[in-house]
Each structure stands twice: as structure tokens, then as C-alpha cells.
Amino acid sequence: MVEKQPNMAVDTHVFRVSKRIGLVSQKASTPLAVEKELVKNIDPSLIHKAHHWLILHGRYTCIARNPKCRECGLQQACQWFQKNQFALY
């Protein structure tokens, strides 16, 4: 029996949010590279939930043009916020 590898489809939300937060390196410049790093760094049992979380967070909070950092609970963990917080407040 072939064991199924966990995978994570990287759409625009997953790509953007993963890079902003710092879940993947800035060198990951393609969806495939981001997927490989996410799968490597997230426990296989959490991949499915993490995928949904990243999509929803990107859709409603960490939106492309104006991320809602003021209401985001990830400020302290987010690399993008740590670099840009002085421009936001």
C-alpha cells in the first residue's frame, strides 16, 4: 500500500500569508516551493486545518492590499508586521 503524502494546494492566499508571517523562507518564490516548505514544517495531522486557516486568514484579515494588522492576533509572530509596524501606527 502506498502511503498518501500530505499536500497543501498553494493559492494566492496561502502563498501571501505564509510568506508574510514567515512560515516559509523569503527564498520560496513559487507555489511549489511554498508548498514544500509548509509540508516540511507543519505536522501532517494539521496540514488540512492549516490549509483552511491560511486561506481564511488571507481572505478576511491578511488581505493583499491592506492587511488588517490592527485586528490580527498574529502581530507578535508575524515577520511582516515586525518589519512594518512603525509604518502602520
Ligand code: SF4
Ligand atoms: S499581522 Fe498583518 S501582515 Fe501579519 S498576518 Fe496579521 S494581518 Fe497579515
